[in-house]
Amino acid sequence: MNFNFLSPVSDTVLAHNELLSQQALGRKIKVHSAQKGIPDLEDVKIAIIGVLENRNDVNYIGDMVDFTNVRKALYALFPGNWNTKLADLGDIHQGDSVEDTYFALKTIITVLLEKKIIPVILGGSQDLTYANYRAYDNVIPMVNIVNVDSNFDLGDSTQPIKNNSYLGKIILEQPFNLFNYSTIGYQTYFNPQEEIDLMDKLYFEAYRLGEVSNNISLVEPVMRDAHLVSVDLKSVKASEVGEKQKYSPNGLDGKEVCAISRYAGISNKVSSFGIYEYKLSREDEVTAMLVAQIIWYFVEGVNCRVKDDDFKDDNNYQKFNVLVEDEDLIFYRSIKTGRWWIEIPFLPNVNNKLKKHTLLPCTHEDYVEASHGKIPERWYKAYKKNSF
Structure with missing residues (x-):
């Protein structure tokens, strides 16, 4: 060492x-x-x-x-x-x-x-x-x-x-x-x-x-x-x-x-x-x-760390789909901690920094706003950055 x-x-x-x-x-x-x-x-x-x-x-x-x-x-x-x-x-x-x-x-x-x-x-x-x-x-x-x-x-x-x-x-x-x-x-x-x-x-x-x-x-x-x-x-x-x-x-x-x-x-x-x-x-x-x-x-x-971002087991999370401006936004909520994530879609035709669908941490308010027709700003920025 x-x-x-x-x-x-x-x-x-x-x-x-x-x-x-x-x-x-x-x-x-x-x-x-x-x-x-x-x-x-x-x-x-x-x-x-x-x-x-x-x-x-x-x-x-x-x-x-x-x-x-x-x-x-x-x-x-x-x-x-x-x-x-x-x-x-x-x-x-x-x-x-x-x-x-x-x-x-x-x-x-x-x-x-x-x-x-x-x-x-x-x-x-x-x-x-x-x-x-x-x-x-x-x-x-x-x-x-x-x-x-x-x-x-x-x-x-x-x-x-x-x-x-x-x-x-x-x-x-x-x-x-x-x-x-x-x-x-x-x-x-x-x-x-x-x-x-x-x-x-x-x-x-x-x-x-x-x-x-x-x-x-x-x-x-x-x-x-x-x-x-x-x-x-x-x-x-x-x-x-x-x-x-x-x-x-x-x-x-x-x-x-x-x-x-x-x-x-x-x-x-x-x-x-x-x-x-x-x-x-x-x-x-x-x-x-x-x-x-x-x-x-x-x-x-x-x-106080809790492992709550494993979404392989359906019993660990709830999944929500929200349609906003032709975008199908997919939210996940951990049942263990109540924390929220939103999925950033994989863009196959661009020089992509992400190799798969990625989950971006977000808030419950982001989900509520999306339900009222507003795209969360964090999602928008991550999506645009991913499209470079």
């Missing part, structure tokens, strides 16, 4: 951990320490990795990245009624170049994905999402990314990669493995109209902050279809975080970002999860605690 890139969790964190209650999460996590080395990953479901890289931040001025406070806050929390085993594999330090750091992260994530272990990445700048995405190259053929962010991060793909432009590189660089990209919580005034139009043209999904705040359950079907989830802490409003972390008076509140994290955990497809743009500040305990709670809710979600 190629874990040579990882350095152990600091003695400061381990000493702090020794003072915690025996019931605390830190006493139950398998930790990479200088004394014991990389822990045995047998039965481990989730592995935490810190990545101390932020040189491609557009505002980089030599700031250090350090997750000591986040680990202290996370270790001190109490686990839920979980049977999910966690490991903390320590940190990837900056390589000689940012590309070296990307390579190290990609290599480690690929190993974890192949072992069916979910990496939880604590990142400096969000361009690390690019390395996370590339780790899937030889693992699955098409990848769905969900970005919890106030910005799309499309940027100018002709320019070197930065934390506000990594998506352009993902879209345009071979191998082309990106199938869908969704942004949750974007704020219009932070995004140029050209990027909003391009998101539309590519049939990508974008959910405005207001939509998400009004109905947080919108996020659930989006997460159910995601493989990789990337959370930018700049999506959280200023009143919820410490001084150095403040970005915008508007944004997700702590409860909303934790709910989104739990939806990501519950999804059977999500196989990597990253939290980025954490800014180190010695006096700031609140942001570290928020990051710890986001991780806690993700683990809680993973622990």
Whole structure:
């Protein structure tokens, strides 16, 4: 196993951990320490990795990245009624170049994905999402990314990669493995109209902050279809975080970002999860605690996963046909969980990204709207994307 890139969790964190209650999460996590080395990953479901890289931040001025406070806050929390085993594999330090750091992260994530272990990445700048995405190259053929962010991060793909432009590189660089990209919580005034139009043209999904705040359950079907989830802490409003972390008076509140994290955990497809743009500040305990709670809710979600998308057995689901504008829409409802899917038809005459009928997660409201003659927008976008 190629874990040579990882350095152990600091003695400061381990000493702090020794003072915690025996019931605390830190006493139950398998930790990479200088004394014991990389822990045995047998039965481990989730592995935490810190990545101390932020040189491609557009505002980089030599700031250090350090997750000591986040680990202290996370270790001190109490686990839920979980049977999910966690490991903390320590940190990837900056390589000689940012590309070296990307390579190290990609290599480690690929190993974890192949072992069916979910990496939880604590990142400096969000361009690390690019390395996370590339780790899937030889693992699955098409990848769905969900970005919890106030910005799309499309940027100018002709320019070197930065934390506000990594998506352009993902879209345009071979191998082309990106199938869908969704942004949750974007704020219009932070995004140029050209990027909003391009998101539309590519049939990508974008959910405005207001939509998400009004109905947080919108996020659930989006997460159910995601493989990789990337959370930018700049999506959280200023009143919820410490001084150095403040970005915008508007944004997700702590409860909303934790709910989104739990939806990501519950999804059977999500196989990597990253939290980025954490800014180190010695006096700031609140942001570290928020990051710890986001991780806690993700683990809680993973622990509550239910396999409900096997539609081979007729006893497991109900099937509904709805005719809308000459389209025969086929909906499925899991009897076990009550979750809904809609079928995307296979188009035999196009250069198809999908090789068979595919089920797209949707909501009960989508079925109700279809019954009233309205085609669900998620279905329309997936259908159009499939027709390229």
